[in-house]
Amino acid sequence: MLNQASIQQLKQSNISKDAEKTKERVELHWKSANTKQKSAIKSLAGVAAQTVYRVCNTGSISIKIAIAFAQTLNINPYFFTGQTEEPGECTGAVLRDLLQEHGYRKLLMERDAAEKKLSRKLKAESEAAAEAETAPPPTESAAEKAETPAEAPVEIPMPEEAEMQVLLHALVIRAKLGVPDAVTTLAEVATLLLA
Numbered sequence: 211m212l213n214q215a216s217i218q219q220l221k222q223s224n225i226s227k228d229a230e231k232t233k234e235r236v237e238l239h240w241k242s243a244n245t246k247q248k249s250a251i252k253s254l255a256g257v258a259a260q261t262v263y264r265v266c267n268t269g270s271i272s273i274k275i276a277i278a279f280a281q282t283l284n285i286n287p288y289f290f291t292g293q294t295e296e297p298g299e300c301t302g303a304v305l306r307d308l309l310q311e312h313g314y315r316k317l318l319m320e321r322d323a324a325e326k327k328l329s330r331k332l333k334a335e336s337e338a339a340a341e342a343e344t345a346p347p348p349t350e351s352a353a354e355k356a357e358t359p360a361e362a363p364v365e366i367p368m369p370e371e372a373e374m375q376v377l378l379h380a381l382v383i384r385a386k387l388g389v390p391d392a393v394t395t396l397a398e399v400a401t402l403l404l405a
Contacts, residue, residue: 211281212305218256220274225312228292229269235290236275237266239283247282254278273312277305308323 212320226232240248240262253261255278258319263273280287286298287308296306384392392403 212321214254214256216317217274217277219301220270220272220277220314224270224273225267225276226271226291227271231269231292232271232290233266233269234346235292236262236271236279238344239285239290240266243283250282251275251278254281273308277308281303292372303305310385328373 242253243251248259251262253273255272256260257275257278262275265275274292278288279285279290280300284300286294286296286300286304288304289292289297306318309315378399381392381396385396
């Protein structure tokens with residue numbers, strides 16, 4: 211199906227093969243369309259309601275209006291031009307035929323290229339997503355493990371007795387002031403010394 215930008219590139223010249231059938235069919239389907247469908251037709255074709263009423267009065271329909279009606283209402287665009295008697299349905303193949311018939315091969319080639327590009331992009335994204343889901347969590351290789359030094363225990367030089375007394379006295383003062391870490395540490399030291 212064509213998007214709004216593609217449809218609005220199309221010419222506004224008349225493509226109706228039977229003006230009376232075009233008048234009758236456009237008017238009938240315009241009147242039976244709901245507000246949302248009417249809005250979609252106008253938006254796709256880039257026209258005002260007056261343009262649609264003009265088609266109903268003259269039987270002259272442009273390719274952009276025929277496609278907007280066809281896509282929105284899922285009716286064969288040839289039905290609106292008077293070239294077929296059955297409404298049928300709007301398919302990509304029918305739209306392709308209509309565009310080729312009216313000289314829009316370049317637009318079709320651009321559209322095909324864009325669809326292929328989008329298809330490749332979506333395929334790549336879905337493959338990447340599937341791969342991410344099935345891939346095991348990353349682990350360190352042996353080389354990375356060798357590069358990262360193992361955490362060696364930190365060696366603290368043993369303070370002398372006088373230094374120990376000063377440190378213990380400082381810890382007692384901090385604990386009395388209510389510093390949470392100091393209270394816990396002092397309790398641990400007392401447990402170790404009394405054990």
